[in-house]
Amino acid sequence: METQFAPLSPATTQAGQTWLNRGKVRPTRQRIALAALLVGDGENRHVTAEGLFTAAKDSGESVSLATVYNTLRAFCDAGLLNEITVDAARSYFDTCVEDHPHFFWEETQELTDAPSSEVEIARLPDAPEGARIARVDVVIRLRRG
């Protein structure tokens, strides 16, 4: 019921390192492993700190929870991840940094991409005086039914 992660392998580790380089983030053992889990297979993912921590543990990598938090923050600061706020209780991080719409499944608390080709914002207001639009978050909340 949660996001799958890329397996740890030479190939995904390699992909993770490339990704870290792109963000100019110093590649430590822990960061390489987390990066491999996140983007090693080229899939987009939406993860929570706890979820990534569990995945790392399950892969046999020892990474502390605090480091997972710090690392997710560092990846965001480097522009490698995007933080998505859909639930007051917990932060989600998206490996796709482009602005795009999401589905949030209220029953399972799962966040997924909505097909962006099917969401069209026809008009946006002008940014008020002295401000500019940094991002437009669109979250489609789904309930079973």
Place this chain on the structure above:
Amino acid sequence: METQFAPLSPATTQAGQTWLNRGKVRPTRQRIALAALLVGDGENRHVTAEGLFTAAKDSGESVSLATVYNTLRAFCDAGLLNEITVDAARSYFDTCVEDHPHFFWEETQELTDAPSSEVEIARLPDAPEGARIARVDVVIRLRRG
């Protein structure tokens, strides 16, 4: 720098009571005061628990912070307020319960209404199999510039 609240007066208190009745919420002293602050003058507001707590204190009403939290929750359950999730650190509550777009001012952490006449979602994806769309949150994040 934060949302203004309606003053406490016989008129706003009266309006607050009417609002509570509409939600079939038992009118206690504390709830009446909070309702008056929130909707006594008919304006729409976006508040945090802490902000409302401070406003109550400043108005000379003694309400505990726990009660503010419980009351906001009760108002939401009654359909009188809408919870808006824009910031992982804190919940916002909107006195307007209709689905409408918001501006979120990143510098001041302030949440305001975006002119809904100027936001138009032209197309929405179908809800995936077995789900229905409960709500579509649109948050336009503003940064100074």
Place this chain on the structure above:
DNA sequence: CTATGTGCAAATCTTTTGCAGGCTA
């Protein structure tokens, strides 16, 4: 070698909850 990252535990912050006493219907 120096700056930066890591791990652990403790600290923070928001929100919820347990319980005893108060108040509404």
Place this chain on the structure above:
DNA sequence: TAGCCTGCAAAAGATTTGCACATAG
């Protein structure tokens, strides 16, 4: 009177931080 409400303090969760040790460049 019965049941819901309030206040306080404590609990609960998520996230951050301080500090000593480890490691990348």
